[in-house]
Amino acid sequence: MNILVTGAAGFIGFYLTQELLSRGESVIGIDNLNDYYDTSLKTARLQKLAAQKNFTFHKLDLANRKNLEQLFKNNQFDFVIHLAAQAGVRYSIENPHAYVDSNLVGFVNLLECCRHNSIKHLVFASSSSVYGANKKIPFSTSDNVDNPVSLYAATKKANELMAHTYSHLYHIPCTGLRFFTVYGPWGRPDMAYFLFTKAILEGKPIKVFNYGRMQRDFTYIDDIVEGIIRVMNHLPQSSTAEDGSKIPPYKIYNIGNNQPVELTRFIEVIENCLGMEAEKNFLPIQPGDVPTTYADIDDLIQDVGFKPTTSIEEGIERFVSWYKDYYKIV
Numbered sequence: 001m002n003i004l005v006t007g008a009a010g011f012i013g014f015y016l017t018q019e020l021l022s023r024g025e026s027v028i029g030i031d032n033l034n035d036y037y038d039t040s041l042k043t044a045r046l047q048k049l050a051a052q053k054n055f056t057f058h059k060l061d062l063a064n065r066k067n068l069e070q071l072f073k074n075n076q077f078d079f080v081i082h083l084a085a086q087a088g089v090r091y092s093i094e095n096p097h098a099y100v101d102s103n104l105v106g107f108v109n110l111l112e113c114c115r116h117n118s119i120k121h122l123v124f125a126s127s128s129s130v131y132g133a134n135k136k137i138p139f140s141t142s143d144n145v146d147n148p149v150s151l152y153a154a155t156k157k158a159n160e161l162m163a164h165t166y167s168h169l170y171h172i173p174c175t176g177l178r179f180f181t182v183y184g185p186w187g188r189p190d191m192a193y194f195l196f197t198k199a200i201l202e203g204k205p206i207k208v209f210n211y212g213r214m215q216r217d218f219t220y221i222d223d224i225v226e227g228i229i230r231v232m233n234h235l236p237q238s239s240t241a242e243d244g245s246k247i248p249p250y251k252i253y254n255i256g257n258n259q260p261v262e263l264t265r266f267i268e269v270i271e272n273c274l275g276m277e278a279e280k281n282f283l284p285i286q287p288g289d290v291p292t293t294y295a296d297i298d299d300l301i302q303d304v305g306f307k308p309t310t311s312i313e314e315g316i317e318r319f320v321s322w323y324k325d326y327y328k329i330v
Contacts, residue, residue, distance in 0.1 A: 111163065
């Protein structure tokens with residue numbers, strides 16, 4: 001198969017592309033290589049991908065409609081896995097235009113290209129942030145998600161609505177994946193586990209928001225990738241509702257560990273793996289943040305037979321080992 005992966009130099013895109021290539025697929029990756037975080041990490045990921053056959057990379061911004069259309073014209077893609085986005089909840093408060101350009105304009109451009117090029121299945125990244133400060137847990141895809149608490153979350157909810165519209169109008173099979181706090185080696189340096197590890201090793205205090213009273217459904221990267229590939233190969237089907245109306249080939253899944261972990265326990269695991277204790281600076285919750293995330297994954301288990309299994313202890317140990325090796329820490 002010929003697969004387009006957007007955001008291929010990003011954390012999830014890098015792992016997904018590696019796994020697809022290992023399974024013998026042909027992958028074209030695109031990324032705008034923006035400087036939201038250290039671009040040297042993105043470059044290092046790309047170097048590992050470039051060493052493998054059947055991989056081609058194009059530096060391309062989704063907001064550039066002309067270049068994106070040309071890419072689709074030159075390549076007959078079977079599947080599109082859309083992972084490119086301006087990430088970060090708090091950064092969306094500081095720099096809203098970056099989210100409009102990438103997450104809204106870029107996504108419309110991609111939908112249009114899928115529409116005009118007979119794509120078999122568009123799988124796109126949504127986020128657990130769409131649930132906002134949802135009081136009902138675990139979070140279910142049947143829950144109302146009309147109350148986002150950050151612009152980032154609002155753009156992800158908008159993506160789901162836009163994809164549903166294109167699926168309805170043009171019968172494009174579309175599946176959105178609400179990821180829950182993805183972590184692991186080669187991860188994003190702006191994520192808490194990365195910042196905690198760096199600070200502890202440097203003997204600096206860590207910022208513990210909401211006074212440690214946070215829970216996150218931390219999901220290891222290998223589990224995320226396995227979920228994406230299983231969903232990619234499970235095309236949503238059109239159907240007819242009881243009232244006779246047509247239901248488009250569109251589906252939303254949660255991909256989370258289905259096992260929330262207290263932030264204090266998370267920090268304790270990092271401390272154990274490092275053999276060092278953190279100096280903690282307890283602070284109030286930040287704007288745009290939510291106290292708890294917890295994924296209901298019953299649909300994922302039922303439809304594709306998959307449930308994440310990596311424990312936080314195992315996942316953090318792998319991350320710390322990679323971190324020390326990558327940054328050459330003895």
